[in-house]
Amino acid sequence: KLTSREFHPDDTVVDVDGLKIGDGSMVMMAGPCSIEGLDQIMECARIAKKGGATVLRGGAFKPRTSPYAFQGLEEEGLKYIRQAADAYDMKVITEVMDEANLDLVCQYADILQIGARNMQNFKLLQAVGKTGKPVALKRGISGTIDEWLNAAEYIANEGNFNIIFVERGIRTYETATRNTFDISAIPVIQKLSHFPIIADPSHGVGVWDYVPSMALASVAAGADGMIVEIHPDPANAWSDGQQSLNEKTYLNMMEQVHVVEEAM
Numbered sequence: 639k640l641t642s643r644e645f646h647p648d649d650t651v652v653d654v655d656g657l658k659i660g661d662g663s664m665v666m667m668a669g670p671c672s673i674e675g676l677d678q679i680m681e682c683a684r685i686a687k688k689g690g691a692t693v694l695r696g697g698a699f700k701p702r703t704s705p706y707a708f709q710g711l712e713e714e715g716l717k718y719i720r721q722a723a724d725a726y727d728m729k730v731i732t733e734v735m736d737e738a739n740l741d742l743v744c745q746y747a748d749i750l751q752i753g754a755r756n757m758q759n760f761k762l763l764q765a766v767g768k769t770g771k772p773v774a775l776k777r778g779i780s781g782t783i784d785e786w787l788n789a790a791e792y793i794a795n796e797g798n799f800n801i802i803f804v805e806r807g808i809r810t811y812e813t814a815t816r817n818t819f820d821i822s823a824i825p826v827i828q829k830l831s832h833f834p835i836i837a838d839p840s841h842g843v844g845v846w847d848y849v850p851s852m853a854l855a856s857v858a859a860g861a862d863g864m865i866v867e868i869h870p871d872p873a874n875a876w877s878d879g880q881q882s883l884n885e886k887t888y889l890n891m892m893e894q895v896h897v898v899e900e901a902m
């Protein structure tokens with residue numbers, strides 16, 4: 639298989655317009671769950687950058703559990719996140735939910751995020767594969783490692799070797815956390831595949847006060863990077879406020895992250 643270590647023994651380094659993912663350094667991505675407006679995403683970019691992030695995250699097309707929940711600002715949001723990222727010299731990662739909006743998202747994004755709910759949307763995987771753009775492939779809510787590797791195979795099979803795995807927790811019987819964050823997926827993927835893997839402790843646990851511990855554990859486990867949700871005012875966030883770090887908790891976490899990084 640194209641995604642396997644047997645096929646490609648050396649680590650693949652994904653190059654996002656000069657930003658390398660998987661080269662041994664830890665790439666930090668941060669931003670809100672949803673883009674809510676220009677001021678909000680600008681403020682998120684300022685905070686993200688202050689903590690050392692080089693990639694700005696933010697959803698413009700949101701895969702919400704309820705059809706009545708906020709669905710995203712769509713193209714307006716894409717314009718705002720691009721503007722904010724450019725202002726702070728950052729890259730953009732944002733979710734593409736369907737083939738219909740793929741060309742549009744490609745105009746604004748540096749990294750295409752495939753959400754957990756779309757991990758096995760094989761037509762979408764083939765379509766992002768054809769773009770050749772960096773793809774961050776989230777693990778499905780109940781996805782096994784083998785299913786996840788096969789999902790990546792659909793992208794690689796289109797000739798796109800710019801794949802980044804994202805561990806974001808899986809569904810188990812446990813309800814104290816939103817998902818069960820599978821730290822072991824980090825060394826397992828690194829053993830089985832040559833592509834980088836980053837951690838999403840925010841969706842992994844779904845509760846902001848548990849995020850820093852899991853972030854530190856991810857760095858210690860050897861993750862190639864991390865993606866976390868931050869918000870200037872989590873209590874009033876339009877989505878995922880309960881798992882978003884505010885400026886202070888994010889910056890505190892990043893101080894500790896840098897300490898563990900240095901120790902590695």
Ligand code: PEP
Pocket residue numbers: 671697701752753754755776806841
């Ligand atoms: C997100 O990144 O906000 C998101 C919806 O993530 P996931 O697809 O992992 O649930």
Ligand code: MN
Pocket residue numbers: 671672841867877878
């Ligand atoms: Mn979210």
